[in-house]
Amino acid sequence: MSRSIARFAAATLLALGGVAGVAGAAQAEPVDYVRIELLELTCHQQSEGDHDEAYLKVTDANGNQVKVWPGSLKYQTMGTNYVRSMEDGNGNAALVLGKQQARTLTLWDYDTTSPDDKLGATLATGSEFGGEVQYRSLEGSGGVYTIAYRVIDI
Numbered sequence: 001m002s003r004s005i006a007r008f009a010a011a012t013l014l015a016l017g018g019v020a021g022v023a024g025a026a027q028a029e030p031v032d033y034v035r036i037e038l039l040e041l042t043c044h045q046q047s048e049g050d051h052d053e054a055y056l057k058v059t060d061a062n063g064n065q066v067k068v069w070p071g072s073l074k075y076q077t078m079g080t081n082y083v084r085s086m087e088d089g090n091g092n093a094a095l096v097l098g099k100q101q102a103r104t105l106t107l108w109d110y111d112t113t114s115p116d117d118k119l120g121a122t123l124a125t126g127s128e129f130g131g132e133v134q135y136r137s138l139e140g141s142g143g144v145y146t147i148a149y150r151v152i153d154i
Helices: 002-025
Strands: 033-045 052-059 065-069 076-078 083-085 096-098 102-109 117-125 134-140 143-153
Touching: 033 052, 033 065, 033 076, 033 102, 052 143, 102 134, 102 143, 117 143
Parallel strands: none
Antiparallel strands: 033 083, 033 096, 033 143, 052 065, 052 076, 052 102, 102 117, 117 134, 134 143
16 A cells, blocks of 8 residues: 555656746746937937937837937937938937836927926837837827837847
8 A cells, every 4th residue: 555655646646846947937028129220310300490409319118208310419400301310319318128027218309498398209119129220100299200219120
């Protein structure tokens, strides 16, 4: 009788080990990261008389607005039919996100004598990865812009 109890105990332990192995495999997989690559900004209609003083902020993973473009300048002058490269904003860590996450891209017009004007916002998602260029319309305060970006795997 003790042999059959021993076999039963061994079989039970093996079965439990198999269940534990399956449970271990069900652990959360590590987050796969991607990066928003800013390409260019096109102004179709400026919001102010002579030109806009545009800059882009990204909402980071903590909900903070982080200025990412233009890289070293306070703003970039934009007028109707202007097209500007945004590549100098690509080094910012706020542009990195998980494939299941999203970031809000918000375009602003810098003003010295009043609060800055929001020129529009769009949501970029990590699931857009694959290198295909995304074109999003941004409209606000009378301005009309198109931002071009892509989400790339890193």
